[in-house]
Amino acid sequence: MSNTQNASHDPAESNRDDRSADAVTQTTAGESQEETQTEWTDYEFRGEPKLSVDDLDVYYGDERALQGITMDIPENSVTALIGPSGCGKSTFLRCLNRMNDRIKSASVDGSVELEGEEIYQDGLDLVTLRKRVGMVFQSPNPFPKTIRDNISYGPRKHGDIETGLLARLLGDDSGEREEKLVERCLKQAALWEEVSDRLDDNALGLSGGQQQRLCIARCLAVDPEVILMDEPASALDPIATAKIEDLIEELAEEYTVVVVTHNMQQAARISDQTAVFLTGGELVEFDDTDKIFENPESQRVEDYVTGKFG
Amino acid sequence: MSERTLRNQSRDPLAVEYSAALAGLSVVPIATFFAAFVVGGLTLAGQRSLGSTILGIEIETVLTALLFVAGGCLLAISVGSRYGVIETTPDRSAGLGVASGFGFVAFSGIGLAMSQTFGLGRLVWAPLALIGGLTVAGAIVFAREDLGVTVPAGLFSVAIGSLVLFDGLTPAWAWSPAGFGVTFNGTVLIPLLTIVAGLVTAWAAANAFEGFGAAGRQAGAFFLIGANATLILLVLLLLIAFIVKNGFWYAVDGIEIGPGLNFHWPFVMDGYDVVLNQKGIYPAIIGTFWLVVGALVMAVPIGVGAAVFLTEYAEEGRFTSVIDIATNGLWSTPSVVFGLFGYAFLVPRLGNNTSLLAGMIVLGFMLLPLVLITSREAIKSVPDEYRDASAALGVSKWETIKDVTIPSAMPGIVTGIIIGIGRIAGETAPILIVTADNPQRSSAPAIMGSFELTTSPPFIVNEALLSGSSALPYQLYGAITTGVVGDDPGYGWATAFVLLLVVLSFYVIGITTRIYFRKKLQA
Numbered sequence: 001m002s003n004t005q006n007a008s009h010d011p012a013e014s015n016r017d018d019r020s021a022d023a024v025t026q027t028t029a030g031e032s033q034e035e036t037q038t039e040w041t042d043y044e045f046r047g048e049p050k051l052s053v054d055d056l057d058v059y060y061g062d063e064r065a066l067q068g069i070t071m072d073i074p075e076n077s078v079t080a081l082i083g084p085s086g087c088g089k090s091t092f093l094r095c096l097n098r099m100n101d102r103i104k105s106a107s108v109d110g111s112v113e114l115e116g117e118e119i120y121q122d123g124l125d126l127v128t129l130r131k132r133v134g135m136v137f138q139s140p141n142p143f144p145k146t147i148r149d150n151i152s153y154g155p156r157k158h159g160d161i162e163t164g165l166l167a168r169l170l171g172d173d174s175g176e177r178e179e180k181l182v183e184r185c186l187k188q189a190a191l192w193e194e195v196s197d198r199l200d201d202n203a204l205g206l207s208g209g210q211q212q213r214l215c216i217a218r219c220l221a222v223d224p225e226v227i228l229m230d231e232p233a234s235a236l237d238p239i240a241t242a243k244i245e246d247l248i249e250e251l252a253e254e255y256t257v258v259v260v261t262h263n264m265q266q267a268a269r270i271s272d273q274t275a276v277f278l279t280g281g282e283l284v285e286f287d288d289t290d291k292i293f294e295n296p297e298s299q300r301v302e303d304y305v306t307g308k309f310g
Numbered sequence: 311m312s313e314r315t316l317r318n319q320s321r322d323p324l325a326v327e328y329s330a331a332l333a334g335l336s337v338v339p340i341a342t343f344f345a346a347f348v349v350g351g352l353t354l355a356g357q358r359s360l361g362s363t364i365l366g367i368e369i370e371t372v373l374t375a376l377l378f379v380a381g382g383c384l385l386a387i388s389v390g391s392r393y394g395v396i397e398t399t400p401d402r403s404a405g406l407g408v409a410s411g412f413g414f415v416a417f418s419g420i421g422l423a424m425s426q427t428f429g430l431g432r433l434v435w436a437p438l439a440l441i442g443g444l445t446v447a448g449a450i451v452f453a454r455e456d457l458g459v460t461v462p463a464g465l466f467s468v469a470i471g472s473l474v475l476f477d478g479l480t481p482a483w484a485w486s487p488a489g490f491g492v493t494f495n496g497t498v499l500i501p502l503l504t505i506v507a508g509l510v511t512a513w514a515a516a517n518a519f520e521g522f523g524a525a526g527r528q529a530g531a532f533f534l535i536g537a538n539a540t541l542i543l544l545v546l547l548l549l550i551a552f553i554v555k556n557g558f559w560y561a562v563d564g565i566e567i568g569p570g571l572n573f574h575w576p577f578v579m580d581g582y583d584v585v586l587n588q589k590g591i592y593p594a595i596i597g598t599f600w601l602v603v604g605a606l607v608m609a610v611p612i613g614v615g616a617a618v619f620l621t622e623y624a625e626e627g628r629f630t631s632v633i634d635i636a637t638n639g640l641w642s643t644p645s646v647v648f649g650l651f652g653y654a655f656l657v658p659r660l661g662n663n664t665s666l667l668a669g670m671i672v673l674g675f676m677l678l679p680l681v682l683i684t685s686r687e688a689i690k691s692v693p694d695e696y697r698d699a700s701a702a703l704g705v706s707k708w709e710t711i712k713d714v715t716i717p718s719a720m721p722g723i724v725t726g727i728i729i730g731i732g733r734i735a736g737e738t739a740p741i742l743i744v745t746a747d748n749p750q751r752s753s754a755p756a757i758m759g760s761f762e763l764t765t766s767p768p769f770i771v772n773e774a775l776l777s778g779s780s781a782l783p784y785q786l787y788g789a790i791t792t793g794v795v796g797d798d799p800g801y802g803w804a805t806a807f808v809l810l811l812v813v814l815s816f817y818v819i820g821i822t823t824r825i826y827f828r829k830k831l832q833a
Contacts, residue, residue, distance in 0.1 A: 102701060104625075130704035137702075141695035143714055144831040153713070154703040202832060215699070222703055 050075040050226060050256040051096060056110035058091050058100065058281070065091045066281040069110070073226075078252045080267035080289065081260045083277030084304070089260045092277070093228050096258065097133035098126060114226070131158065134224035138231045140211035142203035142218070147195055150203045150214055151182045154222040181221060189217035190247050209240025216247065226256045234262065245270050264305055268293050276301045332396045335387045336519040339380035339467075340533070343505075343512035346376045350501030350508075355548070360481045360497055370474065370481065373504040377471030380511040384464030387518050391456040400522035404450050404458030412462040413447030419469075426485065455522045459530075463514035467507040474500055509537065550810065557807030560800035577804055581753050589798070591805055596754035597779035598812055601669050601745070602735050606727070608674025613681030614716075614723060620682075621689040622711055641679035648672050649740030657744055664778040666755055669745030673734045680733070684726025688719035720827040728820035735813045738783040747778030755779045782809040 049072035058066040066088045073079050081089040091100065098119060100106040112119045119129055131154075142150050155161045161174045161181065182199065186192040191213040195206070203214055212232060219227060229248070233241040248270050251257055261267050267274050268289060275286040278300055285292060285301045296302045303309055349372055352358045360370045367375075390396035403409075420442040424435030450458040473479045483496035516533035517526040564576040580590025616633075624630050652672035660668050692715050700710040716723075760774035780788075782805060789802040 097702065099698070099702060102698070127704040127706065130702055135702035137695065137698060139695065141693070141699045143696055143699065144718055153700075154705065157703070157705040157709050157713070202830075204832065218699075218703070 049073065050115065051258075052111075052113040052116070053092075053095075054111040054113070056092070056095060056108070056112060058088070058095060059107045059109075060103070061105045064281060065106075066095075069281075069283045071275060071283060071286050073256065073258060074273070075256050076252060076254065077272040078248060078257045078259060078270055080271030080274045081258065081277060082262065082264055082267045082274060082305075084279060084309075085262065087277040087279050088281035089275075089277045090230050091281070093135075093230055093258060093260050096226070096228055097130050097135055098124075099135065101126070127158070131222045132224055133226040133228060134219035134222060136212070136215050136219055136227065136229045136232050139235045140208055140215055142206070142211050142214050144202065144204055146200045147186075147203050147206070147214060148178070148182050148199040150218050151185050151221045152178050154218065155181060158222065185217040185220045186214075188220050188251070189213045190243060190250075191217055207240070209236050209243060212236060212240070212244060213247065216244075216251075224255065226258065227251060229257065229259045231260050231262060233266065241266075264293075264307075276304060278304065329397060331390070332387065332398065332521065333519060335383045335390070335396075336515040338383045339508075339511040339515035340519075342376040342380040343508035346373060346380075346504045346508035349373060349376075350505045351544075353501040354498065360500060370500065373500060374471050374474045377467045377474070377504060377507055380508060380515075381464040381467030381471060384460040384467070384511055384514055384518070387515075388457050388460035388464065391460070391518075391522075392454075398456050398518070398521040398523075400455035400526075401524075402454065403452070404455045406451065408458060409447040409450040412450055412466070413443040415462075415466060416446035417443030455526075456518070459514045459517050459522065459526075463510045467511045470503050470507045479503075509534075512537075553803065553806050553810055557800070557803030557805070561804035561807050578808060581751060589801060591782065591785055591808060593751040593754040594780040594782045594785040594805070595808065595812060596757075597666065597745070597781040598735060598783075598809070600666060600755060600757050600779070601673055601741070601781055602731055602816060604666070604670025605673035605677050605734050606731070608671060609677035609681050609730070610727060613678050614685045616682050617685035617689055617723075618711055618716070621686050622707065622715065637679045637682050640675075641683065644739075645676060645737050646739040646743070648676050649743035651675075652740060652744035661776045663776075664743075664745050664747055665776045666745055666757070666779045667775040669741055669779070669781070670775075672740045672744050673737060676737065676740070677730045677734050680730040681723075681726050684729070685719065685723045688722025688726070689715060691722065692718040717827070718831060721824050721831070724820055724824040724827060728817055728824070731816045731820065732813055735816060736783050736809065738787050741781045741784045742787065745779055745781060746784050748780070751780045782812060 051073040053069055053071050053073070056066055056069040057064065069092060081092060083089050091106075094100045095108060095112060096119075100108060108120060110120075114129070114132065118124075143153060145153070152161055152163075155178075156163070161178050163174050163178060167174055183192060183196075186195065191210060194210060195201075195214075203211065206214060212235075216227075216232075232248075233244045236244065245266065248257055248259060252272070259267075259271065271289045273287060274289045274292040276284050276292060276296075276298075278284045285296055285298050287296070292301065293305050296305065349358075349364065349369060353360060353369060358364070358369060360368075360373075362369055364372055387396060391398045391400065417439045421435055421439035424430045424438055425432065430438075446462065450462060453461070479496055479500060481496045481500065483499070484493050486493045513530050513533055517530040520526040520529040561577045562575070564574075566572070566574040576588065577590050578595065579592050580588040581593050582589060582591070620630050620633060649672060652668050656668040656671055657664060696714050696718060697710055700714050701707075705713075755774045755777070757772065757774050760772045762771050762773075763769060764771055786802060786805045786809060789798075789805055
């Protein structure tokens, strides 16, 4: 696991090396409880690995929530994380933009690299990390502000947009840029048609599905590279869910999307590759979605995706 | 219950008729309660005497009639329900609570009658009253619920009515218990007992209206809780009405409007000057205004800032719990202790005389804990989802607090400030000690006009801040106790009236602010 930042470091290649090395350690250092784990073959990406996770352990106090997770998340694709409740998939997701830092009892051991750069290094700028790795939460959580302010909140806080009195005195044209940004993000989130005439209304007046798409738009406003979604449709009705699912597939053309879901049909519909977490916080299998659902290596994964337990 | 529902669904004409009878019989005692409450209340408030008439009938007769009507209706319900004429769904028993309540009433009634009317010794009346009370309680426990609720309530009402009707209790009746310096008069007891009996019968009637059982008990409880809530409103209205009645005409006396923009309201716009024959409270109004403003300037930034620190930054632990305890202790510290502290600590350091500034600081200290407690609660109740969302956008904690947390908590913070203003604007003891010099001042502190720039530090001085002032509560205290204004009770009432107006206008400002912030948060 290399935490050093090397100028000539080729993330893709090095990660692949790490990857195979880990496969070896995994086979040799198989603990008794991991005996049932099938050795799923090294997974070949279709794109570059955007995020590379290596031997990641997470503890809540003394309780181990994730056990030695190692996986590479490819660029510009949808990666689904599925598994039963309490299997650690949300915990894993929150490791990817260090939201777990906000939980006092959580401690993380291992390495997560974003394009080859270790995110668990000392002195890492969380602001930059979270701008690059955005997040959408389980229940829609727009701020109690106007729709426009919800979207411009992030850029404004990062100094990309200034519309205050000072900016006006200095002759800044942020107002126009704000309008463009709001329109672009809302269009990307497939919400523009519905709200373009009421941008100054409070966001809490939107329906649940619209609120969730607004949250996605808000996340897009800070130009992330990766978008993490924690069961983004679980609080929504089927129609709103379908809209979110379409949106996720569209977003994957430009962004790397990681989606946690407990809905296996949803994972099968929208994702390019699927990681199956099972109880105890272990990653049991990670492969192309088709393979996971049609012909998984592991018996436990097959039992899970065919509904024998979970 | 199911039987009743089936009957209603099959639209049995008899059942409908009987339930209409039940509704009618049970609505009457509730209506008579309200009538008794209004009439009795007017009598208690001294607006009417028992001998005067309403609609041509003597009030005493009206009250008695109400008691008999309510009691009669309840007894009719009990008979009808007992013999199945009226469809109800009572439980097996009215329960221990009802039984012990009526048992206690019986015990007190029998005991009082035995000991006071018949002059029996305690060895005789106590066992008799106890037996009587236990009998009533036992009868209620073992009777079916419909009887256990309606019969004692009806009998209670009828008994009180009979007492008045047969002159057992007359307006002239008076009782001074030995060794107790209060005299109970018939003029007070008759309306009071009527209202109490009305409350009991109305409760029983509300219970009967839903046909007893669980639904009935719920209706009874709703009635009592609703009566409580109404009572709170009435206490407030009574207080305000009393002060307005006594102070309004004195306060508005001599208002001149015109010609043109000329407007003069002597009581509010003049000082107190014997020579000029002015009896106004302008200096006190301005004093109270500046005290409140100064205290707010002191307390709000510190309180809200401390709340942000404790809630958002400090880790829950010994430190925060010590501060919590200290805050609560500060909040419950008697105001006169704050005043004493100000007098011993602040006054010697601020020119060694009572001053407006010392008053502002002391009132600020008093306001601080309330602002802190309410702001903390308001900030705690901001959903964590907002903080998560903001953090996930890479926004720092302080920016999140500034732009998301505090605006969301603003209505709660403002509520705390409103309550706090109510407290400090009416505070007398600390003002008396640290601010006041002469209660009836002729001129107001000129704070805005007294700011002066100097060439040496501190560069800006304000003489008015460092001199004494009056304030409305203190002025009121002075007018009541010192007799400076002479035999002029209207002056005190009018001061109280204006104090109320000033506090209410601060409330209006606060509530408007809160509505503004709420609007911003809501869709």
